[in-house]
Amino acid sequence: MYCVRTLMRRLLPVGTIVCLCTGLNAQVAGTISGYVRDASGAVVANAVVTATSTEQQFTRITRTDNTGFYNLLAMPSGVYDVGMASPGFEKLVQNGVRLTLGENLRLDGVLKVGSVASEVTVSSAATLVNTTSQTLSGLVDDRRVQDLPLNGRNIMSLARILPGIVAVNAPQEMDNTRAGPNMSVNGGRSVNNNYTFNGANFTHFGQTTGMNYPPPDAIQEIRIQTHNFTSEYGNNSGSHVTVTSKAGTNHFHGSAWEFLRNDKLNARSFFQPRRTVSRQNQAGVSAGGPLRRDRLFAFGYYQKLWNRPEAGTTQVFVPTPAQRTGDFTALRATLRNASDGLTGQPMLDPSGRPCIAGNVVSPGCISPAARTILEKFIPVSPTGIYFSVGPEPSGSYTWMTRVDFLQSRKHNVYAHFHRDAYNQTFTAGNIKPFTTGTRKVENSNYSVSSIYSFSPTLLNEATYDFMHSTSLDEPDKLYPPSSLGIN
Numbered sequence: 001m002y003c004v005r006t007l008m009r010r011l012l013p014v015g016t017i018v019c020l021c022t023g024l025n026a027q028v029a030g031t032i033s034g035y036v037r038d039a040s041g042a043v044v045a046n047a048v049v050t051a052t053s054t055e056q057q058f059t060r061i062t063r064t065d066n067t068g069f070y071n072l073l074a075m076p077s078g079v080y081d082v083g084m085a086s087p088g089f090e091k092l093v094q095n096g097v098r099l100t101l102g103e104n105l106r107l108d109g110v111l112k113v114g115s116v117a118s119e120v121t122v123s124s125a126a127t128l129v130n131t132t133s134q135t136l137s138g139l140v141d142d143r144r145v146q147d148l149p150l151n152g153r154n155i156m157s158l159a160r161i162l163p164g165i166v167a168v169n170a171p172q173e174m175d176n177t178r179a180g181p182n183m184s185v186n187g188g189r190s191v192n193n194n195y196t197f198n199g200a201n202f203t204h205f206g207q208t209t210g211m212n213y214p215p216p217d218a219i220q221e222i223r224i225q226t227h228n229f230t231s232e233y234g235n236n237s238g239s240h241v242t243v244t245s246k247a248g249t250n251h252f253h254g255s256a257w258e259f260l261r262n263d264k265l266n267a268r269s270f271f272q273p274r275r276t277v278s279r280q281n282q283a284g285v286s287a288g289g290p291l292r293r294d295r296l297f298a299f300g301y302y303q304k305l306w307n308r309p310e311a312g313t314t315q316v317f318v319p320t321p322a323q324r325t326g327d328f329t330a331l332r333a334t335l336r337n338a339s340d341g342l343t344g345q346p347m348l349d350p351s352g353r354p355c356i357a358g359n360v361v362s363p364g365c366i367s368p369a370a371r372t373i374l375e376k377f378i379p380v381s382p383t384g385i386y387f388s389v390g391p392e393p394s395g396s397y398t399w400m401t402r403v404d405f406l407q408s409r410k411h412n413v414y415a416h417f418h419r420d421a422y423n424q425t426f427t428a429g430n431i432k433p434f435t436t437g438t439r440k441v442e443n444s445n446y447s448v449s450s451i452y453s454f455s456p457t458l459l460n461e462a463t464y465d466f467m468h469s470t471s472l473d474e475p476d477k478l479y480p481p482s483s484l485g486i487n
Contacts, residue, residue: 031074031075031105034069035068036111038089045067051072054096058076081097082097082109138165140222146217154171155215160183194239195241200447201467202445204469217301218301247299248291250290253288254288258281262280266278288300294406295405303397307395319374327361329358394423400416411451415446419445421440428475443469445465446465
C-alpha cells in the first residue's frame with residue numbers, strides 16, 4: 001500500500017505548497033516477535049507476553065499461538081521489559097530489551113517448569129542478525145546523533161556514515177523550500193528518496209527533497225531503508241528516511257546549547273583587500289517530562305540561529321570618470337561607429353556628425369537612460385576597478401512540541417507540531433549592493449497518530465499529517481522603467 005497525496009495550488013499565494021496525505025504511510029514503530037518454548041524445546045501455546053516501556057510505562061499484551069509464536073506490533077522505539085508467563089511455568093522477565101526505530105526484533109524465551117509465583121529475570125542481549133525481515137537498512141542511534149560532530153547541526157549529515165550513501169547534501173539553513181537535504185543511495189538519483197518525521201510526510205514534492213529536521217538535541221533515532229523495503233514505504237523508488245523525535249518520559253530531562261563562530265581566526269584571502277566579517281551564533285533549549293505520570297507526556301525544543309556572513313570581495317570593471325562622459329581615448333583599441341540596425345546607415349548625432357569619432361562618443365548620442373543608470377547605480381573609481389563587499393545577514397528559528405497520551409493499554413496517541421522559518425537580506429548583482437531585498441521561507445508540519453489494539457491479533461494505526469511550505473523573495477525597492485528615463 002502507498003500514500004496518496006494531492007498538491008493544492010489554487011487560491012494560494014505564489015510559492016505556497018500544501019501537501020495532504022491519506023492512506024498508509026511509513027510506520028515509525030517496530031515489532032517484537034519470537035517463540036516461547038519450554039526447557040525440552042516444546043512450544044508453549046497461549047502464553048501471555050507483556051512488553052512494558054521503562055520510560056513511559058506503556059504496556060502491550062499478546063498471547064502465543066498454537067506454534068508458540070507471538071508478535072507485538074506497532075511498538076514505539078525504546079527500552080522494554082518483556083515478560084513471558086504460562087500456568088505451571090516460572091515467569092520469565094527479560095529486562096533492557098532495546099527496540100530501535102522500525103526494527104523487527106526477534107526475542108525468544110524458554111520457560112522452566114515451576115511455581116507461577118517464581119520469576120526468572122535475565123538481561124537481554126542484542127540480536128546480531130535480523131532473521132525476520134529482508135529489508136536492508138542502516139540505523140543512526142541516539143548516541144551517534146548526540147556524540148558525532150556536525151558542521152551545521154543538520155542530522156542528515158550523518159547519513160554519509162552508512163554504506164551505499166554518497167553525495168549527501170545537508171544545508172544548515174533552507175534558503176528556499178526546495179533546498180532541503182538530499183542524497184544518492186546505491187547509485188540512485190538524489191531526488192528519488194522519501195522523508196518522514198514521526199510517521200508524517202516530510203518531503204517537498206516540488207523537487208522531491210526533504211525538509212530540515214530538528215537539531216540533534218531533539219532527535220531520538222534515524223533509520224534509512226536502502227533496499228527491499230515493503231510496500232508501506234512506497235511513494236519513491238529510492239531510499240526511505242524515517243526520523244523520530246524524542247518524547248517526554250516519567251523523568252524530566254532537558255538540555256541547553258550555544259555554538260559560536262567568528263572571523264577572529266580566519267585568514268584573509270589573497271584576492272581580497274581585507275578579511276571579511278563572519279559571525280554566527282546558534283543557541284537553543286530542549287526539555288521533556290510528564291504532565292501526568294504514566295499517562296500524559298510532553299517534549300519540546302526551540303533553536304535560533306544568527307548568521308552574519310559577509311560575501312567575498314567582488315572585483316568589477318566600471319567606467320572611469322572620462323569614460324562616463326564618452327571619452328575612451330585611453331583605450332588601446334579603436335572604437336568603430338555603430339550602424340543603424342534598420343537602415344544600415346552610420347549613426348549620427350543631432351548635428352549630423354558620427355556618434356563615435358577618435359574614440360570619443362558624442363554627448364548627443366549618449367542615452368539619457370544610460371546617464372541616469374550611471375549616476376544611480378554605477379560607482380565611480382579613478383582606476384576603473386571597483387571592489388565591493390556585500391553583507392548578507394540571515395537568521396532562522398525552529399521549534400517543535402510533541403505530546404504523548406497513553407489513553408489505555410489498548411490505545412495511545414501522539415502528536416507534534418514543527419515549524420522552521422528562515423529570513424535573509426540578500427544583495428543582487430556583481431556590484432554590491434546593486435539592489436537589496438528579503439527572502440522568507442516558512443515550513444510547518446502537523447501530525448497526529450493513533451494506535452488502537454482491538455485484540456492481540458487486530459491492531460489499527462492511523463496517521464494524519466499536514467504540511468504547509470511557503471517562500472517569497474521581495475526586493476526592498478522597485479525601479480519602474482520610467483524612473484530611469486525608459487519609455
